[in-house]
Amino acid sequence: MNPAMTRAEREEASAFGHAEAPPTATVGYGPHPDQVVDLFLPEAARALPDLRAESGFRATPESRTGSGLQAGSESRAVPESWAAPGSRAGGGAPPAGAAARVIADAAPPAPGAAPPVPLVVLFHGGAWRAPYDRRHLSPLAAYLAGHGLAVASVEYRRGPLADGPAASAAGPRQPRAGRWPETFDDIAAALDALPALVRGLAAGPAGPSVGGSSDPAAGRVRWADVDADRPVLVGHSAGGHAVLWAAARHRLPVGSRWRLPAPPALRGVVGLAAIADFGTARALGVCSHAVDQLLAPQHPPATPGPGPAEHAALLAHRLACTDPSALVPSGVPTTLVQGGADIDVPPAVAEAFVAAAARAGQRVRLVRVEGVGHFPPIDPATTTARAVLAEITRLT
Numbered sequence: 001m002n003p004a005m006t007r008a009e010r011e012e013a014s015a016f017g018h019a020e021a022p023p024t025a026t027v028g029y030g031p032h033p034d035q036v037v038d039l040f041l042p043e044a045a046r047a048l049p050d051l052r053a054e055s056g057f058r059a060t061p062e063s064r065t066g067s068g069l070q071a072g073s074e075s076r077a078v079p080e081s082w083a084a085p086g087s088r089a090g091g092g093a094p095p096a097g098a099a100a101r102v103i104a105d106a107a108p109p110a111p112g113a114a115p116p117v118p119l120v121v122l123f124h125g126g127a128w129r130a131p132y133d134r135r136h137l138s139p140l141a142a143y144l145a146g147h148g149l150a151v152a153s154v155e156y157r158r159g160p161l162a163d164g165p166a167a168s169a170a171g172p173r174q175p176r177a178g179r180w181p182e183t184f185d186d187i188a189a190a191l192d193a194l195p196a197l198v199r200g201l202a203a204g205p206a207g208p209s210v211g212g213s214s215d216p217a218a219g220r221v222r223w224a225d226v227d228a229d230r231p232v233l234v235g236h237s238a239g240g241h242a243v244l245w246a247a248a249r250h251r252l253p254v255g256s257r258w259r260l261p262a263p264p265a266l267r268g269v270v271g272l273a274a275i276a277d278f279g280t281a282r283a284l285g286v287c288s289h290a291v292d293q294l295l296a297p298q299h300p301p302a303t304p305g306p307g308p309a310e311h312a313a314l315l316a317h318r319l320a321c322t323d324p325s326a327l328v329p330s331g332v333p334t335t336l337v338q339g340g341a342d343i344d345v346p347p348a349v350a351e352a353f354v355a356a357a358a359r360a361g362q363r364v365r366l367v368r369v370e371g372v373g374h375f376p377p378i379d380p381a382t383t384t385a386r387a388v389l390a391e392i393t394r395l396t
Contacts, residue, residue: 008373015375021142029193038153040145116227118396122153125237127287128178143380150226156186178294188258198228240274248327268333268395272377276353278323329362344374
């Protein structure tokens, strides 16, 4: 790797330098090409070592940081070491044939019954922009599956390639961030459909799979082991926003097309460098003002947009429906993993969400990893990924 690269550039190159991992199956939850989910079955679901001991992250009383977090939050700072893709330093994927077993805090199964395999639902980041899709999360999905977790990696509609801000002296034209309301339609639709999609795979060849095991009997047994009714939601960056928002859909205003009548059945939520607080993200111009683009009215070229008053009212309504900080308390166990040196989604965004949740009476666990930026949480060649895995297993 080029020694002249900055730390952030090295981290990004490492995260995107892994080979794409093929899923066990791909299923569709709608007719659009982006309405698909890649599913990864665990490689050795019954033998995952106790990562809470193995990783060195112990379940001890949390120490408060000096970040000014409100009472009712949890925070801890942990160190990070970096390793190049494919190396074993930093907690990369386990060697072939490594034993694994699922950690579960739930009640033990009936005698002779195998415990259900927890399902992790992944949402990728990329500022809701089209060039970034679920494939860059496939190494993380495979890493989690290698440690005994079933994984569903969700694709969703992002902004059109040719509809972003025009080129300027500051740089070339950017793709637009997000589609309204399609991006949110897809997040909700994928999660609503996922339990039935997994049950369809468990039913064998008649299910909706467009890929997967060539042994239908084996497929039925393995998919039937997956607990798709109570997943852990995990998302990075814009995907971190997606999972926080999805966990709070029962808090949406009455009449919202995405509102649920009751809290969703989730084991918990883990946001990785999440765009968790829209007010702070907008103030900081996070990801080249991606939040403003996501929420802004989209109208055909050469047609007048809304006037200033109408625009302000529309923006206020959309913020009330989409800002995770406006939807607390969700009542769902929530953890944020945040790089202390993240320049893409700075720590202030996570801290603002934790503070908003505390004011609303919700305790949020904040794990701040010092000395790392935006991409180590999704890079299986880093110890930050091991911290992520440990946080997920706390919830299963």
